[in-house]
Amino acid sequence: MASTVISDKRPGYGQLLRTPGALSFLLPGFAARQPFAMLTIGIVLLVQHTTGSFGSAGAVAAVTGVSMALFAPQSGKLADRFGQRAVLIPGVLVHTASVSLLVVLALGGAPLWALFLAAVPAGASVPQVGPMVRARWAAKLDGTPLMPTAAAFESVTDEFTFVVGPVLATALCTGVHPAAGLIAEAALTLFGGLFFAAQRATQPAFGISAGGTSEPRRSALSIPGVRVLVVAFLGIGSVFGGMQVSLTAFTEEIGNPGANGLLYGIFAAGNMLAGIAMGAVAWKVGPRRRLILGYAGLTVAASLLWTTHSVLLLGALGLVVGLCIAPALITGYTIVETLIPASARTEAFTWLTGAVALGQAAAVTVAGRLADAHGASTGFLVPMVGTVLALATLLALRSRLTPRETSRVAARGIGHRVPVAVD
Secondary structure (H helix, E strand, O other), rough: OOOOOOOOOOOHHHHOOOOOOHHHHHHHHHHHHHHHHHHHHHHHHHHHHHHHHHHHHHHHHHHHHHHHHHHHHHHHHHHHHHHHHHHHHHHHHHHHHHHHHHHHHHHOOOHHHHHHHHHHHHHHOOHHHHHHHHHHHHHHOOOOOOOHHHHHHHHHHHHHHHHHHHHHHHHHHHEEEEEEHHHHHHHHHHHHHHHHHOOOOOOOOOOHHHHHOOOOOOOHHHOOOOOOOHHHHHHHHHHHHHHHHHHHHHHHHHHOOHHHHHHHHHHHHHHHHHHHHHHHHHOOOOOOHHHHHHHHHHHHHHOOOHHHOOOOHHHHHHHHHHHHHHHHHHHHHHHHHHOOOOOHHHHHHHHHHHHHHHHHHHHHHHHHHHHHHHHHHHHHHHHHHHHHHHHHHHHHOHHOOOOOOEEEEHOOOOOOOEEOOOO
């Protein structure tokens, strides 16, 4: 039952982890979400090796990202209706088979169109473990001061994934075999996904009256504020995608491909450190203003990437960009929880995750073409353009981020439902 104790102090991570049943889904959930961060970079490194083109590699990775972005919300909607387990098990099996096929085709010298065809089911079946974990937290903590802490914890976990995943995939591809990154991604998806699906006790209630309410079923995307956040997350995806391809091209250009994993790890580590700090602070500034200020900082930092031409400067600026991403991501997830009915939780989270994937896919494609044609530094223009456009949208449509009348505590950290001041 939700606590009704009012507290001005942000509960800590220790209290969060002591939530009954939390570890039973957190540990398998962590393993199952690693492949999400390995898939794009694994495809880029394998296809670039077999074709010699960053543009082709980026295009195949982009097909995967677009496919995931289109199908992920449908997966979330099905999970809200039929349960996470019913969606996860077939998805995990399809994804493992699709990635395996993609590896075989790439190593066999198949034409580019065949790689595109294999990339579609590979992206469409990516298990949406992150949104499912968030939905489990929301089901357990709805109406308690722990929700903002859970949002921060999940973003830290995501960013730790983006530290470990790309570095692991890069190390496997460069040190073992160009296909090793994708093979490991498929294996982690299979075993981690099935283990997570087995945790039935913490699965949120599903069906039309999820959570014991009589809320009518409504698409999360029909809510204006969710659409604004989707645009914001598209911009964040452009940073992830632009960084992945441009860092790879940059390190190839200077003859030090092994530095790619280190540079991307520094970028992701900044993101993770900022996420930890976000979860430890009791904010007096409203979430909407935090989102805009954080996004403005991200835009400025991303706009400087293309000006750097040394490993040291790129590492330092990448760290700053990473530090700016976490506030925007965490606050976006906090706000969306105040906008949606309980029956659309997983779908809403997958729209945001899918938006990151779509932005990443577009960025990978464009940055790859730019790097092929004009050099690695031009690929860094993609994060600049993506964040500038997203920030302009946020500023123009910020009024749509107003919570529902009785907002969830996630936006404020108070132990009962109250009207929330978004600024």
